[in-house]
Amino acid sequence: MNKRQTAVQMDKNLNRREFIKTTAATTAGVATIASGITLTTYANVASENPVTNEKRWGMLIDTNKLTETDIDDMIDACQEEQGWGSEILSTGDQKSGWIKKIKVKDTATDRISNLALMCQHCEEPPCVDVCPTNASMKREDGIVLVDKHLCIGCRYCMMACPYDARSFVHEELTDQREHMPRGKGTVESCTMCVHKVDKGEQPACVEAVDSDAVIFGDLYDSNSKINQTLKKIQSAQIRADLNLNTAVRYSGI
Amino acid sequence: MNRWLMVLFSLMTTTVFAHTDSDSHANLGDRATELKEAGESKNIHPDLTEIRIMHPDFMMHKRDKTLRQGVRTKRNSLKACVNCHSSTDKNDEYIPINQQGQFCSTCHQKVGTSLDCFSCHRSTPKEDL
16 A cells, blocks of 8 residues: 555655556556656456456457467467377367467469458357356356356357357366366367466466567557557458447458 | 263273363474464464354455455465464475364365365465466
């Protein structure tokens, strides 16, 4: 509290409300002390408050900047973070694929673009519509998840998803990641690294790309990089005709 | 009449002993034992009877809070349960908490209820990434 108070006094342009808003949003507040020493406080303490719909997490992928090796790096980072991809008994289509590298070709011009395709975190998710047990769900902040406590493994959501983003676990697993429970008989997909996002970090795939080919942030926040970039450049949703209003947007396709 | 009184008396004493004994656990786990010896366990589980009877309901409530509302405090985390109540073997490696003789399974076997947390959840404390 003392640190906060000093910081508020230091920056007179910022009123208390604004300051708390920004520190809470970024979870890392930086206050400059008069002598030029920078004081950084990281709020690593998990929040007691539920997420709200004041935010909507999204991603913008620039296919012109994103190289094929970048996509491979993203896939590796995802596997490392979430612990999928090392299933021994699953074959072919049974294998998990939270994030995939796909090529799209414009038949008129033969132009090929490479996409990293994962759960698009739709505003109107078809997977949530079809789920008979309410396991497929959308958090208030727009992240679409599977509640594996309730999942009965019927795989309706896999059929409903236009992006083929979901996988089914076909074998018994051990040594899962601590933050990512996975088990036989349940459906899984990209979680937008929700455990990292809740701590104020970025998803693993976004961190894996060095350039700014992949931007992650709050779509509603007019100060966020993703919001400002989306205002400036042309971007597209995949299968925009379905009116799902995806949170993952692509530019350059 | 005297015989019945004797029976009643012996029954009462066994109940009392059972209660004094119920404060201990066959395998509390490494960190939890340390905390108990340091006298800090009361800060974590103020009422032992409550946590013993109510823990399935607590977990059910908190799993929804964590997954659906994004509340990831220690108090709402199964990880925190596993971290304290896991034991290590001779080679200093963690034994899965649901294995025979470990914290979860000792009671669950005794009362004959299965638990399905660890077919998905990690059954040992944090991995070395």
